[in-house]
Every structure is written in structure tokens, then in C-alpha cells.
Amino acid sequence: MRSAPNPLPRIGIGVDVHPFGDDDRTLCLAGLTWPGERGLAGHSDGDVAAHAACDALFSAAGVGDLGTHFGTDRPELAGAAGVTLLAEAVRLGRSARAAGRDAGARVEPSEDGAVATLRAEAARLGFRPTVRDGTGGRHEIVLRECPFAELARRDPGTVCELHVGLAEGIADRSGAIEVEGIRLADPFRGGCRIVVRDADDRPPAT
Numbered sequence: 673m674r675s676a677p678n679p680l681p682r683i684g685i686g687v688d689v690h691p692f693g694d695d696d697r698t699l700c701l702a703g704l705t706w707p708g709e710r711g712l713a714g715h716s717d718g719d720v721a722a723h724a725a726c727d728a729l730f731s732a733a734g735v736g737d738l739g740t741h742f743g744t745d746r747p748e749l750a751g752a753a754g755v756t757l758l759a760e761a762v763r764l765g766r767s768a769r770a771a772g773r774d775a776g777a778r779v780e781p782s783e784d785g786a787v788a789t790l791r792a793e794a795a796r797l798g799f800r801p802t803v804r805d806g807t808g809g810r811h812e813i814v815l816r817e818c819p820f821a822e823l824a825r826r827d828p829g830t831v832c833e834l835h836v837g838l839a840e841g842i843a844d845r846s847g848a849i850e851v852e853g854i855r856l857a858d859p860f861r862g863g864c865r866i867v868v869r870d871a872d873d874r875p876p877a878t
């Protein structure tokens with residue numbers, strides 16, 4: 673068994689800005705209410721500290737930013753508490769790549785090997801994949817169609833990370849390949865490529 677890839681912690685930096693409100697709302701900051709203090713304006717409760725923490729989490733998870741997930745196009749979030757958004761951010765940040773990885777690890781391996789497993793799973797999801805075998809033990813799984821195009825255009829971080837995670841889960845379980853990454857294309861035209869490499873062809877560890 674090879675050791676789990678990516679053992680490094682991921683770090684994100686988040687920023688958020690709100691003006692003071694011109695109504696009599698109470699200040700909500702860092703998940704606390706501050707009676708008697710002037711509140712901050714915003715679509716939600718204006719908790720800048722909680723929002724910046726969400727932004728940092730999204731950044732670390734590589735799944736977009738605050739605006740991607742909690743924009744004003746989500747009317748159900750009007751007045752939402754900062755801590756509610758933070759809980760949702762934790763769920764989203766985890767769910768994109770890690771949930772994909774969990775799902776990938778549950779995919780039944782094909783007798784024809786890990787690349788075939790990945791191709792079959794991509795086919796099952798509707799990506800109409802083809803495999804290009806390259807040099808140096810590299811294989812490209814070309815996703816000729818994206819059944820999630822609408823979602824991928826709206827939120828490429830989450831959708832594409834999910835599928836990279838899926839490939840990683842399949843790679844983890846097989847131990848025979850590792851995922852180098854995904855090369856993104858316009859989801860409406862298709863052609864995103866997941867690039868994997870035979871694990872045996874890795875340069876020897878020193």
C-alpha cells in the first residue's frame with residue numbers, strides 16, 4: 673500500500689467587508705450578539721468575522737469563495753446567522769473533494785484495472801469518456817460531455833473538485849494509479865480531462 677497522498681494541511685485566507693447599518697439592528701460579530709452596539713448592514717446578519725471564516729474555508733478547500741456559495745441570489749439566506757453560514761461552509765468545503773473521494777473509494781474496482789474503473793464510473797455518470805494512453809504511464813480520461821454543465825459553469829470549484837475527488841477515491845482504493853489533476857474545458861462543449869499516472873511509474877522515493 674502506498675501512503676495517502678496530500679498529507680499537508682490546506683490553508684485559506686478570507687476577507688469580508690460590511691458597512692454599518694442605518695437601521696437599529698444589533699451587532700452580530702463572530703457568532704455573538706452585541707446588544708447596544710451598532711449593527712452591520714447586509715443580506716444576512718452582517719457577521720463579517722463569520723463570513724471571513726467561511727471565505728477562508730472555501731479558499732482552503734478550493735471550492736470558490738463566499739460569493740460563489742452565499743451570494744444575494746440565494747434569497748433563503750436573507751437574515752441568516754453567521755454561524756449558520758459557517759456550518760454550511762464546513763459542509764460544502766468538505767463535501768466537494770472529500771465527498772467525491774469517499775464516493776470513489778466505494779466504487780467497485782473493474783477487473784481491467786483502475787483506469788478502466790475510472791472510465792466506467794465516468795461513463796455511468798454520463799460523461800461519455802474516452803481514454804488516451806500517453807507516455808510515462810500517463811492516461812487521460814477525456815470527458816466528452818458534462819452532464820453537470822449548468823452547475824459546473826455556476827460553481828466550477830465544487831463540481832469539478834467533486835469529480836477530481838471521485839478519481840482520487842478510485843485511485844486510493846486501487847493503489848495502482850495516482851491522480852495528477854484535471855484539465856478543465858468549457859463544460860458546455862465538453863473535453864475536461866482527468867490525468868492519472870500509473871503508480872509504478874513514479875520516480876523512486878529518495
Ligand SMILES: [Zn+2]
Pocket residue numbers: 688689690714718719720723
Ligand atoms: Zn459578509
